[in-house]
Amino acid sequence: xxxxRLRFENIQQVVGSxxxxxxxxxxxxRERAISIVCDERMTQQFMIRMRHPELCxxxxxxxxxxxxxxxxxxxxxxxxxxxxxxxxxxxxxNKSTSIxxxxxxxxxxxxxxxxxxxxxLFLRQSNAFDENAKGIAIPINTMDRSRLNIALQRAxxxxxYELASRLRDEIRQRSEEKKDDY
Numbered sequence: 002x003x004x005x006r007l008r009f010e011n012i013q014q015v016v017g018s019x020x021x022x023x024x025x026x027x028x029x030x031r032e033r034a035i036s037i038v039c040d041e042r043m044t045q046q047f048m049i050r051m052r053h054p055e056l057c058x059x060x061x062x063x064x065x066x067x068x069x070x071x072x073x074x075x076x077x078x079x080x081x082x083x084x085x086x087x088x089x090x091x092x093x094x095n096k097s098t099s100i101x102x103x104x105x106x107x108x109x110x111x112x113x114x115x116x117x118x119x120x121x122l123f124l125r126q127s128n129a130f131d132e133n134a135k136g137i138a139i140p141i142n143t144m145d146r147s148r149l150n151i152a153l154q155r156a157x158x159x160x161x162y163e164l165a166s167r168l169r170d171e172i173r174q175r176s177e178e179k180k181d182d183y
Contacts, residue, residue: 003120004076009110010034010130012047021148022047023139024106026116027130028123034130035123036139037085038148039103046107057111066112075105077118080126082175083145089114141171 010025015038022044027034039047050057057063072092079086087105090097100108109116126140144152149172156165 004117005029005120005123007035007077007109007116007118009106010132012039012044012051014044024103026106028127031130031132033123033127035118035127037102037106037143038139038145043103043107047110050107050110062108062111066108069112071112071114073112073114075100075109075114075116077102077105077116077122079119080122080142082178083143083149085143141167144171146172146175 005028007026008029008031010027010031012022012024015021015023020041022039022041024037024039024047025034026037070091073089074092075087075089077085077087085102087100087102088097089100089105089108105116108114126143141149141152149168153165153168153172156162156168
């Protein structure tokens with residue numbers, strides 16, 4: 002399996018929403034980028050580490066990372082129900098555990114553990130990276146159901162029927178996948 006190493010690029014608050022931000026990750030050459038949505042609490046964790054790193058030296062994640070072996074990595078290997086599937090594992094792959102992607106990005110930032118994504122997933126989910134872009138694209142298939150429904154209603158209200166159709170299709174597809182899971 003080919004994989005792409007990711008690097009944290011930035012985090013930006015979503016305009017008009019105080020409780021949502023978007024994390025942007027790029028490949029190491031900064032040619033392509035993926036975006037993930039994170040909640041307000043996770044945004045606060047990123048912001049404090051970016052603005053006041055000296056305050057964080059004795060926080061639990063930082064303290065634990067100093068005590069743990071440095072032989073871990075993070076791998077994004079799939080997408081299910083709007084969530085990236087991510088695993089933290091030792092580099093010998095003897096131990097592993099699932100981890101939420103936004104937590105994986107934060108853990109990578111704190112510890113320096115490398116973070117990878119399966120190459121075909123990265124190519125499917127990423128866009129060309131432009132550090133001067135005025136906005137960040139969020140793939141519809143990574144939005145949670147409540148945000149999909151809000152976006153659908155907004156698209157209908159704004160008479161953007163092409164977007165509304167794509168949002169409706171994503172909601173239907175997830176409903177069908179949910180049925181298949183049972």
